[in-house]
Amino acid sequence: MERVLIAVAAALAIGISALATAWVQSRIGAAGSGALAxxxxxxxxxxxxxxxxxxxxxxxxxxxxxxxLGKA
Incomplete structure (x- = not known):
């Protein structure tokens, strides 16, 4: 069970940061295209x-x- 929780924690670390980056880049892209025009x-x-x-x-x-790698 401990290995499952470690895997979920690692997946959340990448998943949440990727979703946050996608959201921010969509905002920057929209504003950037307006500024470029x-x-x-x-x-x-x-x-x-x-x-x-x-x-x-x-x-x-x-x-x-x-x-x-912390629990390897």
Whole structure:
């Protein structure tokens, strides 16, 4: 039973961070497309703003690995 709970915790660490990132990127993408329509020179800044939330998924993956390897 303990191994199941560890697996669920690792899955939640990745799943919640991925859902949060998807939600944030949808908001940034919508705002970014509106900004790009008015000022095309903001393209680089918008790409950076879309890439920053991806670190949340990477951190969720690291936490999941730490959870799985903590009881090995």
């Amino acid at each position: 008015e000022k095309p020179e903001l393209r680089g800044a918008i790409i950076v703003m879309l890439a920053i939330p991806e670190t949340l998924v990477i951190l969720g993956f690291v936490v999941a690995v730490l959870i799985l």
